[in-house]
Amino acid sequence: MKVIRHIGSLAFVLGLFVVVFAGVPWCVLVEDDPVVPWWLRIAIFCLLGGILVVLLTVALEQRKTGTSKELLLPTESKAGILLLNSAEVPGRQTREILGLVQGHTVYAIWLGKDLSALIRLILGGELTEYTEMMGNARKLATDRMIAEAKKVGADAIINVRYMTTSVVGSAAELLVYGTAVKLSE
Numbered sequence: 546m547k548v549i550r551h552i553g554s555l556a557f558v559l560g561l562f563v564v565v566f567a568g569v570p571w572c573v574l575v576e577d578d579p580v581v582p583w584w585l586r587i588a589i590f591c592l593l594g595g596i597l598v599v600l601l602t603v604a605l606e607q608r609k610t611g612t613s614k615e616l617l618l619p620t621e622s623k624a625g626i627l628l629l630n631s632a633e634v635p636g637r638q639t640r641e642i643l644g645l646v647q648g649h650t651v652y653a654i655w656l657g658k659d660l661s662a663l664i665r666l667i668l669g670g671e672l673t674e675y676t677e678m679m680g681n682a683r684k685l686a687t688d689r690m691i692a693e694a695k696k697v698g699a700d701a702i703i704n705v706r707y708m709t710t711s712v713v714g715s716a717a718e719l720l721v722y723g724t725a726v727k728l729s730e
Contacts, residue, residue: 550602554657557595563588596660603664626694627701627728628687634701634728643697643725648689652682653716662715675715682719683707690721699725 568585627634654662658674665672686707694702705723712718 546602546606550599550661551657553595553598553602554660555595556591557599557660558657560588560590560592560595564592599661600664603661604668626691626699628705628723629701629703630705632704634703638729639703639726640729641727643699643727645722646690646693646697646699646702646725647720647722648686648691648693649718649720650682650686650689651712651716651718652678652685653714654678659715678715679709679717679719682717683721686719686721690723694725697725698727700728701726
């Protein structure tokens with residue numbers, strides 16, 4: 546279903562660009578000619594057909610009642626650095642505070658996925674395109690923060706916090722920060 550939706554999104558985007566950047570100038574230049582060329586007809590059908598395909602696939606997905614996969618951040622990262630949103634590590638003493646570490650990204654999705662999300666906005670339900678986008682942004686920013694913590698020799702990052710901001714359109718900025726610490730054995 547997802548592949549079909551992506552094909553519909555691609556058809557919509559291609560049709561939209563051909564209509565806007567080739568069809569509109571053609572109509573302006575040859576306003577007296579009532580015959581619409583074949584390439585413009587195909588572009589219009591792609592645009593409208595793409596919207597229809599996306600609408601139908603999203604509607605069918607909405608009918609299915611499946612469990613949504615939660616993106617959980619593991620407590621122990623692959624790098625062996627403990628991530629906590631508390632001020633201390635239970636059962637361990639903080640030996641040294643190494644300072645603030647952060648990870649940052651600005652993430653966006655392409656226009657085709659924006660179309661799918663717009664249809665979901667109309668029909669209701671989870672905007673999975675944006676959920677996936679923010680999950681990817683969160684993972685990337687967290688990995689960058691962990692890399693910074695590894696550079697300073699941290700065992701853990703405490704007081705981990707996430708912050709998001711809308712930048713433009715469907716682009717979102719995600720910042721993750723925390724305090725890098727060394728733990729006693």
